Amino acid sequence: MHPMVNDDAAAKARTGSDAANAGAAEKAAGGGKARTKSRGRPRSFDRETALEKALLAFWEHGYEATSVSDLTRVMDIGAPSLYAAFGDKRSLFEEVVRVYGTRYGSFTDRALAEEPTARDAVERTLREAATAYTQPGHPHGCLVVHAATNCSTPEVEESLRDRRNANIAAFESRIRADVAAGVLPPATDAAALARHTGAMIQGMSQQARDGASREELEAVAEIALSIWPRTGTHTG
């Protein structure tokens, strides 16, 4: 069904992503190893800037509804340049998802890593979600939640689903750790608590898409947090 030169294109894109960037982005000579200068005609656009534009487009309209011609327009490059630099539409999307994760979607991981208890991590996550999902300057809600629903490419849909479920699993293991440490009661249903948190995050994201303001989402988060036994409720 698809052309069979994909490997070729992917390889091209990969080299483009590593080496060619060094020529355009890193203006300071410096760099010790590897090729110091690229050979042929240099890229006429900044790869990261174009990637960010693609990110915003995918974030706003989703994977399917963002056509390649939409992408070339907002990235301000021709289709051949897009394919040379990023591979096909799907690998561009995958790269966008990676960048999104590190740039916009890392507050959950940070909360889980930095907060002392699961409850604190959830509290911080929900509060930060309220502000992140309504931030002006980029689309509302979470790309991972919305960008590949009802997608006719099942692999894309699954990859985002996996990310969502991995998030919930991370909450669950953090909660289990608190239960084991006696911070939470032994009878705590860690799986249900984690899933409740995931559902809240996803519901808040949907609400943000549907027009809810930051204050409204913060009020929702506040209510959702009241389900937690207060910190210090640890049993023996």
Next chain:
Amino acid sequence: MHPMVNDDAAAKARTGSDAANAGAAEKAAGGGKARTKSRGRPRSFDRETALEKALLAFWEHGYEATSVSDLTRVMDIGAPSLYAAFGDKRSLFEEVVRVYGTRYGSFTDRALAEEPTARDAVERTLREAATAYTQPGHPHGCLVVHAATNCSTPEVEESLRDRRNANIAAFESRIRADVAAGVLPPATDAAALARHTGAMIQGMSQQARDGASREELEAVAEIALSIWPRTGTHTG
């Protein structure tokens, strides 16, 4: 951008939806008024059955990802028959949404109408959502939540968004009524409570799509319900 015979097509579909159905579906003569028999060649398929097939397809894949050729295949009719009976793709989808609302999505309205308090209505809604969203035999989750996200036809997206927000507004006014009646404390933030309920429903729907079981959703609902002041907490 579009052909301008849409009014024509819509008119055709409308008559088809009313009269032509009487010929095929109502086998008992009976019916008092109106035309007793249709004139031309009778429809070769059952309109309601075909509509149900379309409903399931839209429910599973969403508005955009379900192509007309997908529809004609699952409905087992030709494209001209589809257009004659239902108008264009969008009016078919709108009819599907109406049918979905009465057949699968009415549990919220019923709970709001039949339960004595807002809290009871929300409790019943969340519990029924857990079972409805994981029912075998049809796609999981809620069509209204998922079928028109990231839709390149803004009107379709908005029409479902309006339904979601109307649902939340219904919760809010029911909560306000309880506050006014002294069933809930006067300080109750009705808007936030309603939005929290909406977010839970939408989050549970997403969870159902992502593979959560009925039992898992029921546990989530249970947790979500614990935010409510117990029934009988009314102040003076």
Next chain:
DNA sequence: TCATTTATCTAGCGGTCGCTACAGAAATGA
């Protein structure tokens, strides 16, 4: 029997989709 009405079938319209062949342009190393 036959004109009328309505539904179905075949076939295909113009448009967009993701993607690429090809030729020319801009850099490098010799």
Next chain:
DNA sequence: TCATTTCTGTAGCGACCGCTAGATAAATGA
């Protein structure tokens, strides 16, 4: 200067999109 390498612009591929014209089939009323 010139071969080599790489990127860019034009132009268009085959496939699918939503949708429909036109011919034919099956019912009705006369």
